[in-house]
Amino acid sequence: MLHLQLQLHSPPPLLLSSSSSLKLPPNPHSLSLKRFPSKPLTLIRCRHSDLFDQKTFSSSTPQPANPAAVSVGALPPRVYVGHSIYKGKAALTVTPRPPEFAPLDSGAFKISREGYVLLQFAPAIASRQYDWNRKQVFSLSVVEMGSVISLGTRESCEFFHDPLKGKSDEGKVRKVLKLEPLPDGSGHFFNLSVQNKIVNIDENIYIPVTKAELAVLSSIFNFIMPYLLGWHTFANSVNPEYSSGVNNANPRYGGDYEWNR
Numbered sequence: 001m002l003h004l005q006l007q008l009h010s011p012p013p014l015l016l017s018s019s020s021s022l023k024l025p026p027n028p029h030s031l032s033l034k035r036f037p038s039k040p041l042t043l044i045r046c047r048h049s050d051l052f053d054q055k056t057f058s059s060s061t062p063q064p065a066n067p068a069a070v071s072v073g074a075l076p077p078r079v080y081v082g083h084s085i086y087k088g089k090a091a092l093t094v095t096p097r098p099p100e101f102a103p104l105d106s107g108a109f110k111i112s113r114e115g116y117v118l119l120q121f122a123p124a125i126a127s128r129q130y131d132w133n134r135k136q137v138f139s140l141s142v143v144e145m146g147s148v149i150s151l152g153t154r155e156s157c158e159f160f161h162d163p164l165k166g167k168s169d170e171g172k173v174r175k176v177l178k179l180e181p182l183p184d185g186s187g188h189f190f191n192l193s194v195q196n197k198i199v200n201i202d203e204n205i206y207i208p209v210t211k212a213e214l215a216v217l218s219s220i221f222n223f224i225m226p227y228l229l230g231w232h233t234f235a236n237s238v239n240p241e242y243s244s245g246v247n248n249a250n251p252r253y254g255g256d257y258e259w260n261r
Helices: 067-073 142-149 211-228 231-237 240-249
Strands: 003-008 031-036 083-086 090-097 100-103 109-113 116-126 136-140 157-161 173-181 187-196 201-210
Touching: 083 211, 090 201, 090 211, 116 187, 116 201, 116 211, 136 142, 136 157, 136 173, 136 187, 142 157, 142 211, 187 211, 201 211, 211 231
Parallel strands: none
Antiparallel strands: 003 031, 083 090, 090 116, 100 109, 116 136, 157 173, 173 187, 187 201
């Protein structure tokens, strides 16, 4: 096998003639091609993922054979984000919660619980002051976020949650979130009602959300939903070397399976 190597030559020293004039070589920086005996070729692959902070890895860090293990198991330090809406009667804060993954015997991962967006409602106690010790929370699923995104100007929707469903205290905690249009059509009321018979709480917190504020929430939901479903980890684990073999070995996940039937 023929290998070509590019070699950069430093310029030779300047030559001083008898007439004290300077003579430069024709090309101070010349590139030459040299032939070398055939040797085994070493291939170095570099992959980049937005999930990772490249500074956290050193060249001596061993890389797992399974790409999915890197995408899920070697995450950077957690970052907390959120968006808040402050009004006279209450404040509303929206924060994402990531999905959970479970390892498989093959070394891969599967999603065990979808992520969600946590809505936190805090009542006002004074002008621009809110009692976060009395906050009430409501977890929006991906499907519920879709309902909010598709909500029309004059439309309303309602979500009911029982956090203790399937447990011995089922029915003792009742949460209802209602989104109802404002009378002038300028936005929606977000009304959260919480009844907790265990600790004897009956709370009702509402906050008006304008069209612009609802548009911001919809944009946030649209952006974060694929991440809450774990699709980003799948995309980051895709490797052309493995995808063909995986699809053929597991027809259930192969894109060509339908056409090969």
